Amino acid sequence: MASQTATTDKVNWSGGTMPFKARYGKLMMWYFLLSDAFTFTTFLVTYGLLRFSTDYWPDPNDVFSSAPFGIHNAPLAFVSFMTFMLILSSVFVVLAVIEGHRLNRKGVMLWMGLGIIGGIIFLGSQAWEWTHLKHEGLWFDQNTSMIDADTGDTYFEHTLHEMEESGETLPENLVPAPKLFTSLFFFITGFHGLHVFSGIILNIIAWINTAKGVYDRKKDYEMIEKMGLYWHFVDLVWVFVFLCFYLL
Amino acid sequence: MAHDLTDEQYKSQKRAVWMATLWLTIITIFEVGVSLLWLQFEFMPRFMLNLLMILASILKAFYIVAEFMHLKYEKRALTLSILVPLVLFIWGIIAFLIEGESIRSLREIFS
Numbered sequence: 001m002a003s004q005t006a007t008t009d010k011v012n013w014s015g016g017t018m019p020f021k022a023r024y025g026k027l028m029m030w031y032f033l034l035s036d037a038f039t040f041t042t043f044l045v046t047y048g049l050l051r052f053s054t055d056y057w058p059d060p061n062d063v064f065s066s067a068p069f070g071i072h073n074a075p076l077a078f079v080s081f082m083t084f085m086l087i088l089s090s091v092f093v094v095l096a097v098i099e100g101h102r103l104n105r106k107g108v109m110l111w112m113g114l115g116i117i118g119g120i121i122f123l124g125s126q127a128w129e130w131t132h133l134k135h136e137g138l139w140f141d142q143n144t145s146m147i148d149a150d151t152g153d154t155y156f157e158h159t160l161h162e163m164e165e166s167g168e169t170l171p172e173n174l175v176p177a178p179k180l181f182t183s184l185f186f187f188i189t190g191f192h193g194l195h196v197f198s199g200i201i202l203n204i205i206a207w208i209n210t211a212k213g214v215y216d217r218k219k220d221y222e223m224i225e226k227m228g229l230y231w232h233f234v235d236l237v238w239v240f241v242f243l244c245f246y247l248l
Numbered sequence: 249m250a251h252d253l254t255d256e257q258y259k260s261q262k263r264a265v266w267m268a269t270l271w272l273t274i275i276t277i278f279e280v281g282v283s284l285l286w287l288q289f290e291f292m293p294r295f296m297l298n299l300l301m302i303l304a305s306i307l308k309a310f311y312i313v314a315e316f317m318h319l320k321y322e323k324r325a326l327t328l329s330i331l332v333p334l335v336l337f338i339w340g341i342i343a344f345l346i347e348g349e350s351i352r353s354l355r356e357i358f359s
Contacts, residue, residue: 020322020323020326020329030326034330034333038333048348051348052349053349080280084273084276087272090316091269098253098265101253102258232316233317235312239305240305240309243302247305
C-alpha cells in the first residue's frame with residue numbers, strides 16, 4: 001500500500017490512492033462520453049463523406065429559414081434560438097453542480113429545474129422544426145425540394161408551385177435535392193435529440209432524488225456532477241451538429 | 249469529495265462559469281451574424297467563411313469542455329486520457345473527406 005505522503009508518480013500509480021483524483025462513477029462517465037464522441041464523430045464524418053461525394057447540396061439558409069408564429073425568410077433565426085437555449089440550459093446545470101459542492105439542496109433544485117426546462121424547450125423547438133420540414137416534403141429518405149444548379153438556391157415544392165401560379169419565371173436548371181441530405185439530417189439530429197431526451201429524464205430523476213434528500217443524507221452530490229457532464233456533452237455535440245448542418 | 253468548496257473558490261468558480269457563458273454567447277452571435285452578412289455581401293470566399301465557422305466552433309467546444317465540464321481543473325493525466333484519443337478524429341476527417349471527393353470524381357468518370 002502506497003503511503004498518502006508519497007510524492008512521486010511511481011508510488012501514486014502502485015495502488016491504494018486515486019491517481020486521477022476522481023471516483024469510479026465520474027471516471028466512467030468521462031469514458032462513456034469519450035466513446036459517445038466517437039459515435040457522433042463517425043456520423044458527422046459520414047455526413048461529410050456523402051456530402052463531398054454529391055454534386056448538389058441544399059443551401060441551409062433556404063431550408064432552415066422558418067420559425068414558429070409565421071416567420072419566414074429568416075435564415076438561422078430559429079436554430080440560433082435553439083442553440084442559445086441549450087447553452088443556457090448547460091449553464092444552469094453547471095451552477096447546479098457548483099451548488100452541489102456546497103451541499104445546497106435548494107440551489108441544486110432551482111438550477112437543475114431551470115436546466116430541465118431549457119432542455120424541454122430545446123426538444124420542443126426541434127419537434128416544431130421536424131414537423132415543419134415534414135410538411136414541406138422533407139423526411140427520412142424523402143426530399144421534394146429542388147436546387148438551382150447555377151446559383152445553389154434551394155426551393156421547397158410549394159414555393160415552386162406558388163412561383164408558377166403567380167407567373168414568375170422558374171430557374172432554368174433545377175435538379176432534385178439529394179435524399180441523403182434529409183436522411184442524414186433527421187438521423188443525426190434525431191440521435192442527438194434522443195440524447196437530449198434521455199438527459200432530461202435522467203436530470204428529472206436526479207432532481208427528484210435531490211428533493212427527497214437522497215444526496216443530503218449521503219452528504220455527496222456527485223450524481224449531479226455526473227448528470228452535468230452528460231448534459232454538457234449533449235450541448236457540445238450540438239455545437240458540431242449546428243456547424244455541419246446549418247453553418248457550412 | 250463534496251462540501252470542500254471555500255467561499256472564495258465558490259465565487260471564483262461562478263465567475264468563471266459566467267465568463268464562459270459570455271464568450272459562448274458572443275461567439276454564437278458572431279457566427280450567426282457573419283453568416284447572415286455573408287449572404288448579403290459575400291465579402292470573402294466560401295472556404296474562408298467555412299474555416300472561420302469551424303474555428304469558432306472549436307473555440308466554443310473548448311469553453312464547454314474546459315469550464316462547464318471542468319476538464320481544465322482535473323488531474324493532468326485524466327485530461328490527457330480524454331483528449332489524446334481525439335487525435336484520431338484528425339485522421340478520420342481528412343481520410344473520409346478525401347474518400348468522398350474521390351467517389352464523386354469516380355462517378356463523373358463512369359457515368
